Amino acid sequence: MRNAEILGLRWREVRIGRIYLPGERTKNGKPREIPVSDPLAEELPRIKAAQGGERVITMSNLVFSTPCERHTTASHQKMAGTDDCTLIASMGHFEC
Numbered sequence: 001m002r003n004a005e006i007l008g009l010r011w012r013e014v015r016i017g018r019i020y021l022p023g024e025r026t027k028n029g030k031p032r033e034i035p036v037s038d039p040l041a042e043e044l045p046r047i048k049a050a051q052g053g054e055r056v057i058t059m060s061n062l063v064f065s066t067p068c069e070r071h072t073t074a075s076h077q078k079m080a081g082t083d084d085c086t087l088i089a090s091m092g093h094f095e096c
Contacts, residue, residue, distance in 0.1 A: 001034060002027060002092060009056040011048055017041050026092060034090050 001009075005021055013020050019034040026032055036044070044056075051058055077087055 001090075005092075007057055010054050011056060012054075014044060014048075014056060028092065032089060032092060035086065 001019070004027075005025060008025055009019065013022075014036075017036055019036060021032050021034065023029050023031040047056070074087060074091055077090070082090075
């Protein structure tokens, strides 16, 4: 995910195992669906209960990432066996 997508993420966009971004919040204007890892999916309800509010990222849990970290994450996903179409879609480039 891009920084702007992460910082603007709202709980209503987070569903079981997926993040659903509306087109108006993506760089290319197309809605997209992003898979969530099992460990993150298990942690999200705890985070939501602890912080409340509409936004997933708040000043109290803010962590910055760089484009380099984004691409490193993609490399790790590929090495773990993520198929190309899923990986490309999760990066927000296009869907297969």
